[in-house]
Each structure stands twice: as structure tokens, then as C-alpha cells.
Amino acid sequence: MIMTGQHISAKPGALKNMAALALDVGLFISEFRLCDTIAEYLADLLAQSHEDPARCANFSSLLINEIIELAFRSAIPVGRIDFNLLRNEALVRASVAFSYDRNNRAAWSSFDRSADSSGQHPAHHLMMLAQAIGVSLDIEIDGDDRVTLIADFLPREAVR
Amino acid sequence: MSRQTSSFSAEFNEINQEIVLSGRMRPRSVQEIASVINMVRRSLAESGSTAYVNVKRLTHMNMTAFRCLAEVLKSACEQKPQRMIVVVTSSVIAWSAPLFQTLASTQPNLSVEIYDSAFYPGQTFVEDESFIPILRTQTKMTWRHEREILPRHGLRDGLTIADICCGIGDFATLIKRQFNPTRLVALDHSKKSLEYARRVAAEFGLNSIEYTYGDASQMLLADNQFDFVTCRHSLQIFDRPDVLLRELYRICKPGGRVYITNEKNSHCLGEPHSETIRWTYEQVAKLFSHFDMDVEMGPKSRRLLNDAGFDAIKVESFMVTNLDGDPQDFADVIEAWETVYAGQMAVRRGDTPDFIRRFRQGFKDHVLAALHPKGYAGWPIWAASGRKPY
Numbered sequence: 001m002i003m004t005g006q007h008i009s010a011k012p013g014a015l016k017n018m019a020a021l022a023l024d025v026g027l028f029i030s031e032f033r034l035c036d037t038i039a040e041y042l043a044d045l046l047a048q049s050h051e052d053p054a055r056c057a058n059f060s061s062l063l064i065n066e067i068i069e070l071a072f073r074s075a076i077p078v079g080r081i082d083f084n085l086l087r088n089e090a091l092v093r094a095s096v097a098f099s100y101d102r103n104n105r106a107a108w109s110s111f112d113r114s115a116d117s118s119g120q121h122p123a124h125h126l127m128m129l130a131q132a133i134g135v136s137l138d139i140e141i142d143g144d145d146r147v148t149l150i151a152d153f154l155p156r157e158a159v160r
Numbered sequence: 161m162s163r164q165t166s167s168f169s170a171e172f173n174e175i176n177q178e179i180v181l182s183g184r185m186r187p188r189s190v191q192e193i194a195s196v197i198n199m200v201r202r203s204l205a206e207s208g209s210t211a212y213v214n215v216k217r218l219t220h221m222n223m224t225a226f227r228c229l230a231e232v233l234k235s236a237c238e239q240k241p242q243r244m245i246v247v248v249t250s251s252v253i254a255w256s257a258p259l260f261q262t263l264a265s266t267q268p269n270l271s272v273e274i275y276d277s278a279f280y281p282g283q284t285f286v287e288d289e290s291f292i293p294i295l296r297t298q299t300k301m302t303w304r305h306e307r308e309i310l311p312r313h314g315l316r317d318g319l320t321i322a323d324i325c326c327g328i329g330d331f332a333t334l335i336k337r338q339f340n341p342t343r344l345v346a347l348d349h350s351k352k353s354l355e356y357a358r359r360v361a362a363e364f365g366l367n368s369i370e371y372t373y374g375d376a377s378q379m380l381l382a383d384n385q386f387d388f389v390t391c392r393h394s395l396q397i398f399d400r401p402d403v404l405l406r407e408l409y410r411i412c413k414p415g416g417r418v419y420i421t422n423e424k425n426s427h428c429l430g431e432p433h434s435e436t437i438r439w440t441y442e443q444v445a446k447l448f449s450h451f452d453m454d455v456e457m458g459p460k461s462r463r464l465l466n467d468a469g470f471d472a473i474k475v476e477s478f479m480v481t482n483l484d485g486d487p488q489d490f491a492d493v494i495e496a497w498e499t500v501y502a503g504q505m506a507v508r509r510g511d512t513p514d515f516i517r518r519f520r521q522g523f524k525d526h527v528l529a530a531l532h533p534k535g536y537a538g539w540p541i542w543a544a545s546g547r548k549p550y
């Protein structure tokens with residue numbers, strides 16, 4: 001596990017690194033329990049400066065765990081999986097990046113924020129969950145068949 | 161940190177028509193939870209005109225579990241359109257109501273309620289704002305004793321500490337200043353008390369106390385986290401102290417200690433007027449027991465800790481008296497007790513005006529004993545702790 005926490009930018013409002021964790025994907029997908037362990041770990045860090053850390057961590061871990069479970073089911077055992085937490089004054093961003101099977105490229109690329117109702121997208125249930133609990137979720141795909149799942153938490157609003 | 165991804169329980173209470181799901185439900189596959197899901201399905205099939213699915217203590221869940229449960233609930237709704245299914249959630253778990261609400265919007269006979277009372281029978285009295293001044297003065301009086309007692313139970317500088325059922329947080333503030341813990345979490349289920357606690361801590365410039373809104377019988381805190389866990393004057397107000405102790409045990413580190421204080425109200429005493437005082441406090445014990453609370457718990461601490469699996473148990477008792485500090489503090493506490501016990505609880509029980517008059521008299525005599533230049537008034541407390549075995 002690699003842990004870093006350096007600031008990447010001093011621009012006001014810009015996101016600063018809180019934590020970064022990289023794992024060998026083969027190791028990650030060898031043990032389902034790691035999903036829960038990593039989700040709890042990241043959620044605890046994310047909630048650290050919240051007025052009520054325990055409840056905020058519990059709330060965030062629901063979605064973070066789901067993102068990580070999706071990665072567990074979708075990642076191919078090549079290279080590494082990256083977990084990142086970034087923050088600015090308004091929000092905390094959690095992201096998970098991994099490589100998926102290129103046979104699924106069409107499905108992953110079909111993400112359409114405005115009208116995803118097909119249920120075909122690999123992140124369909126994840127998006128439903130994010131919507132239900134009011135957290136914004138984004139998906140970025142790059143040319144190397146690597147996907148980044150990004151959740152932006154506004155903890156102060158979600159957990160009172 | 162050791163937390164199991166799936167350690168949950170499911171029970172069906174036929175009398176209340178209630179299915180209770182609790183714990184952590186993060187299975188890898190549906191097969192892992194098949195028995196629970198079948199049990200939910202069977203229970204719903206047997207249920208009458210309204211069925212309750214209580215998820216107040218379901219602290220963690222993944223979509224594998226949720227979708228499976230959602231399917232069962234949906235098909236149960238469709239099979240019996242006349243029957244209502246009520247999903248009961250807690251406001252402690254911030255995702256719970258919004259997530260289950262997604263089901264309610266598709267099923268006319270399914271609704272979601274956020275239901276926080278009835279953790280235990282006397283909750284409405286204890287979470288009332290009028291309790292704040294009582295708690296404040298009580299802690300001021302007990303602290304004189306407890307600051308000496310706590311080190312004998314293993315409290316020292318630099319530990320990780322949790323104060324469960326922290327009330328208005330003044331004990332946590334005192335601990336913070338006296339014992340300088342490396343981490344201090346203080347949990348309660350009264351938002352008003354916590355607001356007050358945060359304000360007081362901020363006034364003292366103590367910003368590292370983690371106040372958290374939670375249910376002591378199913379906490380969101382991980383296992384084996386704390387060197388020292390305190391729960392003061394609170395086990396006695398739960399009808400199931402064993403459930404609470406199990407949680408205190410769970411969050412305590414092996415080798416750490418859980419420290420509890422409880423009263424034996426019928427042993428409150430005073431001179432002069434010892435007889436009327438004694439009668440009134442015997443009635444206090446009966447009144448609380450009417451609401452399923454045991455304010456006679458103090459001397460039972462040893463057994464309770466033992467039954468909960470602790471070892472190296474220590475028990476001591478101390479008497480808070482009118483001579484400890486300002487006698488007016490003692491008198492204020494008793495007057496506050498009178499207001500809540502005679503003014504609210506006895507009225508709720510339906511006691512007669514005659515009874516209430518006599519009941520009040522003992523408190524008045526206790527105040528008199530406290531303030532009398534030759535008087536003596538006492539309130540006995542049991543402090544006990546046990547070690548979680550390695």
C-alpha cells in the first residue's frame with residue numbers, strides 16, 4: 001500500500017490531495033473483504049473534519065463501498081487500482097480508478113448523465129444509489145480502457 | 161480495525177408483526193444472505209394487515225443485499241395489495257431513509273418511517289431539555305469523587321476514550337482537561353444535549369472532542385477501538401442493559417476497561433426527616449421500574465459486568481453529600497428530580513394528587529436536610545469497571 005498526502009495546488013477552491021492509496025489489482029480482487037476494509041478506511045478519513053465523524057463516515061462508506069465493489073467485479077487483474085481522496089472547502093471527492101475488460105468498452109462508454117435509464121451500464125445500480133442518497137457521481141473513461149469513478153460528498157448537507 | 165463485512169441478525173416478532181434486521185449486511189453474493197431473505201419472505205407471507213420491517217439498527221448494507229431485500233418487499237407488496245409494509249428507519253443512519261424511500265415511491269402499500277423513540281421506555285423523560293441543568297450539576301458533584309476514583313479503574317493520561325450516553329458532555333470536557341486523552345469520542349442520542357455539549361466545548365477551546373449522535377445499543381464505532389469506555393448513569397435507564405454492555409465491550413480494546421456508574425435510589429438519605437425521605441426514594445425506585453428502568457442497579461454492577469464477559473472487575477461506592485461543596489448544588493439537583501419524577505413521571509403513571517403530594521414531601525425534606533445547618537443529605541453511587549480479556 002502506498003500512502004501519500006501532499007498538496008497538489010494552492011489555488012483557492014482547488015482540490016487538494018487528502019489521501020492516495022494504490023493496490024496491485026491482483027491482490028485487491030483476491031479478497032472480497034478488502035472492499036469493506038478500504039471503504040471504511042477511506043470513509044473514516046473523509047469524515048475526519050466533519051462535526052460528527054462517526055455518522056459522516058457511516059454515510060460515506062455506503063457509496064464508497066459500492067464503488068469499490070463495482071471495481072472488484074469489473075477490474076481486470078492488470079496493473080494497479082488507485083483510490084484517492086481530495087478536498088476543498090466545499091466538498092470531499094472520492095475516486096477509484098482501474099482498468100476494465102476492453103470487451104466491455106461499449107457498455108462503459110455508454111454512460112450518459114442526462115438519460116441513463118437503460119440499466120445496461122455497469123454502474124447502473126451505483127448511479128441509482130448515488131441519486132437516492134443525493135451524492136453526485138461521475139464516470140471518466142480514458143483511451144486505455146481505464147475508468148475513474150468519482151463521488152463528490154457535501155458532508156455537511158448530507159449528515160446533520 | 162476488525163469489522164466483519166457481514167455480521168447481521170434477523171428476527172421476526174409475531175406479536176408486533178415486526179421483522180428486525182440489524183448489523184452489517186455486505187455479502188459478496190445473494191447466496192450468503194439467502195437464509196435471512198427467506199426468513200423475511202416467510203415472515204411477510206404470514207403477516208397480517210400491517211407488517212413492520214425494522215432497519216433502525218442495520219448500520220451497513222451493500223446494493224447486493226438491498227436489491228435482494230427490495231425484490232422481496234416488492235413482491236410481498238404486490239401479492240397482498242391490502243397489507244401495509246412499513247420500513248422503520250433511524251435518523252442516526254443518514255442513508256437509510258432516503259434509500260428505502262426509493263422503494264416507497266414505487267409501491268403504494270409500502271411506507272418509510274423515521275422512528276427514533278422507544279429505544280427504551282423512559283426515553284422521552286431523559287431526552288427532555290429540562291434534564292440539562294440536572295445533568296450539569298450532578299456531574300459537578302460526582303466529579304469531585306470520580307476524579308480520584310477513575311485512576312483506580314485504570315484511567316490515565318494519553319488513552320483513547322469513549323464516553324457513551326455522554327449527555328451534555330461536561331464529563332467529557334472534564335476528562336479532556338484532566339487526563340488529556342489522545343482521542344475522545346462522546347456519544348448520545350439527544351441532539352439538544354449534543355448541541356449544548358459542542359457549544360460548551362467550543363467555549364473552553366476544546367475542539368478535539370468528537371461528539372457523535374448515535375444509538376448506544378448499535379453504535380457506528382468500530383470494534384476494539386478504545387482503551388477506556390465510560391457509561392455513566394445510563395445503563396440503569398435501559399430496559400436491556402445487557403445489550404448496551406455488549407456494545408461497550410465490543411468497542412473496547414482487549415485489555416482495556418469499561419467503567420460504569422449507577423445508582424441505588426432507595427438508598428438516598430437525609431437527616432432530619434429520614435423517614436419521609438426514605439419513603440420517597442423507595443417510591444422513586446418503584447416509579448422508574450414502572451417505566452422499565454432500574455435505578456437500583458448500582459450494587460448489581462459486578463454481576464452485570466461479569467455476565468457481559470469482563471474480568472478483573474472492580475466495584476466501589478461513594479456518597480455525594482451536601483458537605484462536599486456548595487449545599488445549594490445538592491438542593492438544586494433534588495429540586496430538579498422532584499420536577500421530573502413527581503411533576504412528570506408520576507403524573508404519566510396516573511398517580512393520585514394525594515400520592516404526588518406525599519411523594520413531593522420527601523424531596524422537600526431532602527432539600528431541607530441539605531440546606532439545614534446541622535443537616536446531612538446523601539446520594540449513593542456505585543462506580544464499577546471490568547477489563548475486556550485479551
Ligand SMILES: C[S@@+](CC[C@H](N)C(=O)[O-])C[C@H]1O[C@@H](n2cnc3c(N)ncnc32)[C@H](O)[C@@H]1O
Nearest residue numbers: 279295325326327348349350375376392393394
Ligand atoms: C441519565 S443521562 C446520563 C448522562 C451523562 N452520562 C451524565 O452522567 O450526566 C442518560 C443519557 O443517555 C442518553 N441516551 C438515552 N438513550 C440513548 C441511546 N439509545 N443511545 C445513546 N444515548 C442515549 C440520554 O440522551 C441521556 O443523555
